[in-house]
Amino acid sequence: MNKINPLYIIGLLLFLLILLVYKNGTLETKLQTQEIINKQTLKEAKEIASLKRAFKSANRNKTALNSILNHPQLKKYSVQKEVSKTSMSIKLENINKKAFDTLSSKLFNSTLKIDSFAFERMNENNISVEAEVAL
Amino acid sequence: MLASLTSKFKFNKEESLELLKGLIKPQTEYKTIYIDKKTTTINLNKSEKIDIILSPAYYWVREEKLPVKYEFQAKNLLPSIFDGILSDGNYSYSTYKKRSDYAKSNDLQNSSWLVYAYDDTIISNKLDSLGINDSSIHSIYFAQSELESINSPIQIDEQEALVKHDNILITMPLSLTNDAKDIKEVVSLNRRTAHSININRYRNLPISEKSINIIAVTLIAFIGLFLTEFIMNKNSLKELYIESAKITKTYRLPTTSFELNSMKKGLKKLASKQEELRAKTQFILNAPLIKNEHLSLLELKNSKFIVKVNLAEAKRAEAIKNYWQKEVSIKSIKVKDNTLSAKISL
Numbered sequence: 001m002n003k004i005n006p007l008y009i010i011g012l013l014l015f016l017l018i019l020l021v022y023k024n025g026t027l028e029t030k031l032q033t034q035e036i037i038n039k040q041t042l043k044e045a046k047e048i049a050s051l052k053r054a055f056k057s058a059n060r061n062k063t064a065l066n067s068i069l070n071h072p073q074l075k076k077y078s079v080q081k082e083v084s085k086t087s088m089s090i091k092l093e094n095i096n097k098k099a100f101d102t103l104s105s106k107l108f109n110s111t112l113k114i115d116s117f118a119f120e121r122m123n124e125n126n127i128s129v130e131a132e133v134a135l
Numbered sequence: 136m137l138a139s140l141t142s143k144f145k146f147n148k149e150e151s152l153e154l155l156k157g158l159i160k161p162q163t164e165y166k167t168i169y170i171d172k173k174t175t176t177i178n179l180n181k182s183e184k185i186d187i188i189l190s191p192a193y194y195w196v197r198e199e200k201l202p203v204k205y206e207f208q209a210k211n212l213l214p215s216i217f218d219g220i221l222s223d224g225n226y227s228y229s230t231y232k233k234r235s236d237y238a239k240s241n242d243l244q245n246s247s248w249l250v251y252a253y254d255d256t257i258i259s260n261k262l263d264s265l266g267i268n269d270s271s272i273h274s275i276y277f278a279q280s281e282l283e284s285i286n287s288p289i290q291i292d293e294q295e296a297l298v299k300h301d302n303i304l305i306t307m308p309l310s311l312t313n314d315a316k317d318i319k320e321v322v323s324l325n326r327r328t329a330h331s332i333n334i335n336r337y338r339n340l341p342i343s344e345k346s347i348n349i350i351a352v353t354l355i356a357f358i359g360l361f362l363t364e365f366i367m368n369k370n371s372l373k374e375l376y377i378e379s380a381k382i383t384k385t386y387r388l389p390t391t392s393f394e395l396n397s398m399k400k401g402l403k404k405l406a407s408k409q410e411e412l413r414a415k416t417q418f419i420l421n422a423p424l425i426k427n428e429h430l431s432l433l434e435l436k437n438s439k440f441i442v443k444v445n446l447a448e449a450k451r452a453e454a455i456k457n458y459w460q461k462e463v464s465i466k467s468i469k470v471k472d473n474t475l476s477a478k479i480s481l
Binding site: 005006007009010013014016017020021023024027028030031034035037038041042044045046047048049051052054055056108111113114116117118119120121 | 337340344347350351354355357358361362364365368369371372375376378379382383385386388395398399402403405406409412413416417429430431432433434435436437
């Protein structure tokens with residue numbers, strides 16, 4: 001025999017439907033929030049990765065500095081280098097104005113972390129340069 | 136197998152055969168109550184479940200030869216069999232092949248069926264008046280199906296008895312019968328058949344059964360739809376969590392947002408400091424020097440610029456100072472022998 005009132009079953013189905021609609025709504029909000037979080041995280045991750053690459057990569061910074069010093073304008077000058085765990089210092093004496101322009105523009109346009117520098121005019125044509133970059 | 140069944144349940148051979156055919160049910164512990172129009176009270180414990188046998192007053196029964204093989208086919212014919220016989224009302228129908236013709240499953244012409252019509256509302260109202268809840272009922276049967284195997288008259292009360300006439304059980308005055316057996320004794324000894332009936336106790340609902348079915352199907356369809364969407368969303372969310380973990384792993388990010396923010400802040404501070412260093416260096420170098428003036432030293436040490444400029448004349452220091460002051464903070468400045476020396480904060 002029919003032991004359950006059909007209206008109870010309709011009520012139960014209705015309750016289930018409302019519950020599902022509510023749960024779905026909550027889940028969709030979560031989904032949208034998570035999508036935004038993921039996009040944000042990816043954006044931040046890329047930003048952090050690029051900043052890390054720029055300032056926190058010892059090998060890359062060493063290579064970048066050596067590549068500047070290997071420029072044809074600078075290659076002819078002898079460079080005094082001092083490398084420690086955290087930094088690399090360079091000293092070029094009596095370089096001409098053209099070489100200085102090349103060195104300063106490359107150095108300041110790079111993403112190297114410059115800790116200190118000194119540009120001293122030796123005479124009308126020559127300049128001495130010292131710089132320390134973080135590794 | 137038959138022997139083992141017989142020994143296990145203590146059935147005789149005939150009962151075992153009927154059990155195998157599904158004609159009777161195994162012995163149950165449910166109390167059986169016979170109900171007729173005169174029944175006004177029954178003794179029933181709250182937790183007790185009962186089987187109910189309804190008197191012939193609650194149903195119409197006929198023996199018919201139907202050209203069908205299966206019960207569901209026979210059921211489709213029942214309303215037309217009772218058409219014109221029954222008074223107006225909502226009736227339910229029930230049928231089964233006569234026990235003696237059960238073996239004639241392929242003999243469509245000679246198979247007899249017992250066909251029933253009954254009013255759910257009348258039966259339901261009677262059960263309500265006796266205080267029998269749905270939860271107390273195990274099964275409901277007709278007297279015809281349960282007592283047709285008894286050949287002798289069956290005494291229902293002090294005035295009436297059930298007797299078989301042309302294989303159909305009918306009620307007769309007790310005085311017209313001989314050697315009637317007591318109904319209580321008969322139902323307690325006799326095993327229930329498999330021919331229980333369904334009573335639709337909710338026939339008088341404000342909405343029709345058809346509407347209820349349509350609403351139920353619609354709701355189930357929507358539930359299915361939303362459930363599918365829910366599962367898909369759940370999977371998508373799981374994928375997003377995996378993607379998030381992948382980003383963290385690929386870019387070697389800290390797991391907590393606190394650490395991530397701290398790392399980002401540190402790196403951004405470093406970047407902005409370096410940008411500032413480059414901008415200020417450029418600004419200092421762009422000082423408005425005139426002919427015979429030159430910058431002799433520009434040094435950055437401990438976040439301070441030390442600048443020396445050879446001036447054409449001492450009073451030119453003011454112009455240079457005014458220019459630098461636009462964008463940088465001068466800590467100290469002095470002029471000696473046409474040489475300007477300044478300390479500028481980074």
